[in-house]
Amino acid sequence: MHSERIGAADLKxxxxxxxxxxxxxxxxxxxxxxxxxxSLRSFRRVSEQAxxxxxxxxRQHAATVEGIxxxxxxxxxxxxxxxxxxxxxxxxxxxxxLRLAVEKNPEIYGSAIAFKPFGFKADVRDxxxxxYREQEGLAFVQLGNAxxxxxxxxxxxxxRDLGRAIWTEPFYxxxxxxxxxxxxAVPFRRQEQFWGIATIDMPVARISDAMKSIITDVxxxxxxxxxxxxxxxxxxxxxxxxxxLDEVNPGLAAKMKGGEDGWMVTEDPWRNQPAWIxxxxxxxxxxxxxxxxxxxxxIAEARQLLFEMLGLGVLxxxxxxxxxxxxxxxxxxxxxxxSGAAREVAHGNLDLKIHPKDATEEVFQLTESFNKMTRDLQxxxxxxxxxxxxxxxxEGELSAARSIQMSLLPKVFPAFPxxxxxxxxxxxxxxxxxxxxxxxxxxxxxxxxxxxIGDVSGKGVPAAIFMAVAKALIKANVATGLPLPLAIGHxxxxxxxxxxxxxxxxxLSAVLDTATGIFEYCNAGHLSPFxxxxxxxxxxxxxxxxxxxxxxxxxxxxxxxxxxxxGDSIFLFTDGVTEALSTERDFYTPQRLQIVLRDVxxxxxxxxxRSVVQDVRAFARDQDQADDISVLALRWIGPVETFDxxxxxxxxxxxxxxxxxx
Amino acid sequence: MxxxxxxxxxxxIVTIDDHLDTAAAPGxxxxxxxxxxxxxxxxxxxxGPLEYxxxxxxxxxxxxxxxxxxxxxxxxICSLAPSVLMIFEMIGFTRIMKILPxxxxxxxxxxxxxxx
Numbered sequence: 001m002h003s004e005r006i007g008a009a010d011l012k013x014x015x016x017x018x019x020x021x022x023x024x025x026x027x028x029x030x031x032x033x034x035x036x037x038x039s040l041r042s043f044r045r046v047s048e049q050a051x052x053x054x055x056x057x058x059r060q061h062a063a064t065v066e067g068i069x070x071x072x073x074x075x076x077x078x079x080x081x082x083x084x085x086x087x088x089x090x091x092x093x094x095x096x097x098l099r100l101a102v103e104k105n106p107e108i109y110g111s112a113i114a115f116k117p118f119g120f121k122a123d124v125r126d127x128x129x130x131x132y133r134e135q136e137g138l139a140f141v142q143l144g145n146a147x148x149x150x151x152x153x154x155x156x157x158x159x160r161d162l163g164r165a166i167w168t169e170p171f172y173x174x175x176x177x178x179x180x181x182x183x184x185a186v187p188f189r190r191q192e193q194f195w196g197i198a199t200i201d202m203p204v205a206r207i208s209d210a211m212k213s214i215i216t217d218v219x220x221x222x223x224x225x226x227x228x229x230x231x232x233x234x235x236x237x238x239x240x241x242x243x244x245l246d247e248v249n250p251g252l253a254a255k256m257k258g259g260e261d262g263w264m265v266t267e268d269p270w271r272n273q274p275a276w277i278x279x280x281x282x283x284x285x286x287x288x289x290x291x292x293x294x295x296x297x298x299i300a301e302a303r304q305l306l307f308e309m310l311g312l313g314v315l316x317x318x319x320x321x322x323x324x325x326x327x328x329x330x331x332x333x334x335x336x337x338x339s340g341a342a343r344e345v346a347h348g349n350l351d352l353k354i355h356p357k358d359a360t361e362e363v364f365q366l367t368e369s370f371n372k373m374t375r376d377l378q379x380x381x382x383x384x385x386x387x388x389x390x391x392x393x394x395e396g397e398l399s400a401a402r403s404i405q406m407s408l409l410p411k412v413f414p415a416f417p418x419x420x421x422x423x424x425x426x427x428x429x430x431x432x433x434x435x436x437x438x439x440x441x442x443x444x445x446x447x448x449x450x451x452x453i454g455d456v457s458g459k460g461v462p463a464a465i466f467m468a469v470a471k472a473l474i475k476a477n478v479a480t481g482l483p484l485p486l487a488i489g490h491x492x493x494x495x496x497x498x499x500x501x502x503x504x505x506x507x508l509s510a511v512l513d514t515a516t517g518i519f520e521y522c523n524a525g526h527l528s529p530f531x532x533x534x535x536x537x538x539x540x541x542x543x544x545x546x547x548x549x550x551x552x553x554x555x556x557x558x559x560x561x562x563x564x565x566x567g568d569s570i571f572l573f574t575d576g577v578t579e580a581l582s583t584e585r586d587f588y589t590p591q592r593l594q595i596v597l598r599d600v601x602x603x604x605x606x607x608x609x610r611s612v613v614q615d616v617r618a619f620a621r622d623q624d625q626a627d628d629i630s631v632l633a634l635r636w637i638g639p640v641e642t643f644d645x646x647x648x649x650x651x652x653x654x655x656x657x658x659x660x661x662x
Numbered sequence: 663m664x665x666x667x668x669x670x671x672x673x674x675i676v677t678i679d680d681h682l683d684t685a686a687a688p689g690x691x692x693x694x695x696x697x698x699x700x701x702x703x704x705x706x707x708x709x710g711p712l713e714y715x716x717x718x719x720x721x722x723x724x725x726x727x728x729x730x731x732x733x734x735x736x737x738x739i740c741s742l743a744p745s746v747l748m749i750f751e752m753i754g755f756t757r758i759m760k761i762l763p764x765x766x767x768x769x770x771x772x773x774x775x776x777x778x
Contacts, residue, residue: 547754
C-alpha cells in the first residue's frame with residue numbers, strides 16, 4: 001500500500017517514458033543532425049547548381065545578343081570599305097549605294113555616311129546622307145543641316161578621335177522612329193587621312209526580342225545595361241533609357257560596367273528582394289547582360305527537400321514513439337495486471353488467478369510466482385483459520401473452566417445480613433491464566449462460622465479441578481462438626497488419594513465462635529493471616545502451623561486459638577498479594593500489606609478487602625498479573641445480647657443453616 | 663533458567679538457578695523427571711543459588727520426591743538459603759523430604775543410606 005503513495009516522479013517515470021528518453025530522444029537527435037547536414041549540403045549543391053546554370057545562361061544569352069550585333073557590324077564596315085575604294089564619287093552614287101545597303105539589310109533601321117567638313121565636296125561643308133525606314137518605305141535625310149549638325153554627335157566624334165569603330169551609347173531617337181537605337185560607327189579614310197564615318201542604326205527592340213526569351217523557369221529575368229549603366233532592355237519598359245543600374249544597385253553596376261563576367265548574391269535591382277545575379281559582357285563590355293534569379297526560387301528546391309526530410313523524419317519519429325509506447329505497454333500490461341491482481345489479493349480475494357496473454361518469459365515466471373504466492377497464502381490462511389479456531393475453542397473452554405471455578409466462590413455480599421455479630425467480605429481478582437486460589441465461608445451451625453482461604457500449587461485446568469475437589473472436601477469435612485484438626489487431616493488424606501500430580505494446597509482454615517469471639521485456626525502451609533485490632537493494631541497471627549495439604553498421608557495439622565475482642569478483624573490472603581510484582585520487579589511484600597492494613601483496619605470489611613486489592617493493583621500497575629489475588633476479611637462485631645442466655649438454641653429456630661451462595 | 667547436572671558416583675546432582683517461578687517450573691520439571699525416568703535413583707537438588715520459589719516451583723520438588731519414593735529412590739535437597747528454607751518449612755516440605763544444609767552432608771547421607 002505504501003508504494004502507491006510514491007509519486008511517479010520518485011520512480012523516474014513509466015517504462016515508456018524511459019524508453020522514449022533513452023531510445024526516442026537519441027534517435028531524434030541523430031535525425032536532427034542528419035537533417036541539418038543534408039540540408040546544408042543540398043543548399044550548397046543547389047546554390048552551386050544555380051550559380052553554374054545562371055552563369056551558363058548569362059553567357060549563352062550574351063553570346064546570342066553579341067551574335068546579332070556582330071552580324072550587323074559588317075554592314076558599316078562594308079560601306080566604309082566601299083568609300084575607301086573611291087568608286088563612289090558623286091552624291092548620287094553614294095545615296096543610291098546607301099539606300100541599297102538599308103534595303104538589303106532588314107535588320108537595321110537606317111544607315112548614314114557622314115563626311116568630314118568639306119571632305120566630300122569643297123563647296124559643301126557638312127555632307128551626311130542618311131537612309132532610314134519609315135512605314136511606307138525608305139526615307140532620306142541629309143544630316144548635315146543646321147538643326148542636326150552631325151559633327152557635334154558622339155557617333156561622329158568618338159570614332160573619328162579614336163580612329164576605330166565603336167558602338168555608341170543607346171539613344172532615344174525621337175526624330176526617326178521613336179525607338180531606342182544603338183549605333184555602330186566605323187571611320188574611313190582617304191589618303192591616310194580621316195575622311196568620314198559610316199554608321200548603321202540598330203533598334204534595341206531587336207535585341208529585346210532576344211532578351212525576352214530569357215524567362216528563367218524560376219521566375220527570373222534578364223536585362224541589358226550599357227557601358228554607362230543605363231538600362232537598355234528590361235522587363236519594365238519604364239526603366240529603359242531613363243534609369244541607371246547605379247541608382248538601384250551600385251555594387252552590381254560597377255561589376256557590369258567594368259565588363260566583368262561573374263556571379264553575385266545581392267538585391268534584385270527591380271523587385272525588392274534578395275536575388276542571385278549572373279552577368280556577362282557583350283561586345284567587349286559595350287553592353288552587359290544580367291540574369292536575375294530570385295533567391296526564394298533558387299532555394300525552393302532545397303527547401304522542399306528539407307521539408308520532405310523533416311516530414312519523413314517527424315513521421316518516422318512518431319512511428320518510433322508509437323512503437324516504443326506500444327512495446328512498453330505490451331511489456332508493462334502484464335505488470336499492471338499483476339499489480340491490480342496484487343491489490344485484489346491484498347483485499348482478500350485469494351481465489352484470484354491470473355493468466356497472462358502473450359507474456360514474455362520473465363513476466364510468465366513472475367505470474368507463476370504470483371499464483372504460487374496466492375496459493376500459499378490461501379493455504380496459510382486456512383491453516384491460520386484452523387489453528388485460530390482451535391485456539392479460540394481452547395480459550396473458550398479455559399474461560400468456561402475459569403468461570404465455573406469462580407462460580408464456586410461465594411460472591412453475594414453481605415453474606416449474612418441477619419447476623420449482626422460478624423461481617424465477612426472476600427474479593428478474588430483472577431489472573432488471566434486459570435489459577436488455583438479459592439476461599440469459602442459458611443456456618444457450621446448457628447454459632448460457629450468457618451472461613452478459609454487456600455491456594456492450589458500450579459495453574460491451569462488441573463489446578464482448577466484440584467481446587468474444586470479440595471474446596472468440596474474441606475466443606476464436607478468441616479461441616480460435619482468434627483474438630484478442625486481432624487477435619488483437615490481427613491481432607492489431607494483424601495487429597496493424597498487424588499493424584500500423583502505433585503499438586504498441593506496451602507490452606508488457612510478457621511472457625512469463629514460467634515458467641516465468644518474464640519478464633520481457632522489451622523495454617524496448612526499458608527501465609528499467616530493478620531489480626532486487625534479494634535485498637536488499630538495490626539499483627540500477624542502466627543500459630544497453628546502445619547504442612548500443606550496433599551503432601552503426604554497421615555500428617556497432623558495443629559490448630560491455634562485466639563480470643564478476639566469485639567471489633568477485631570482477621571485478614572486472610574494468598575501469595576498473589578504479597579508476591580505481586582511491580583514494574584521494577586519488586587514484590588509487594590507482607591510489610592507493605594501490613595502498612596496498608598493499618599490504614600484501613602477500622603473500615604467496614606468490604607472497604608478493607610477492596611482497599612488492599614486496589615493498592616496491589618496500583619503497585620503492580622500495568623504489569624501482567626501472574627497469579628490470582630484473593631483476600632478475605634472477617635470482623636467479629638461482638639456477641640448479640642439475646643445470645644447471653646440461650647444463644648445456641650433460640651436463633652437456630654429462626655434462622656437455619658444458610659446455604660452458601662455457591 | 664539454568665540447570666546444571668553433575669554425576670558424582672551414583673548421585674545425580676542438579677544445581678538450579680536463582681529463580682524458580684511459574685515460568686521456570688515447567689522446564690525444571692521436565693528436566694528433573696526426565697532424569698528419574700532415565701534411571702537416576704539418587705537425586706540431589708542443590709538449591710544454593712535459589713533465591714525465590716513459588717508454589718509452581720515447589721510442586722516440582724514434591725512431584726520428584728513422590729516419584730522417587732514410589733520407585734524406591736532417594737531425593738535430597740541441600741543448601742537452601744534461609745528465606746527459601748522458611749518457605750519449605752512453611753509448606754511442610756521439611757516434614758516429607760530430606761533437606762540438608764550442605765552438599766557434603768547430602769552426599770554423605772546418600773552414602774550411608776545407599777541400598778546394598
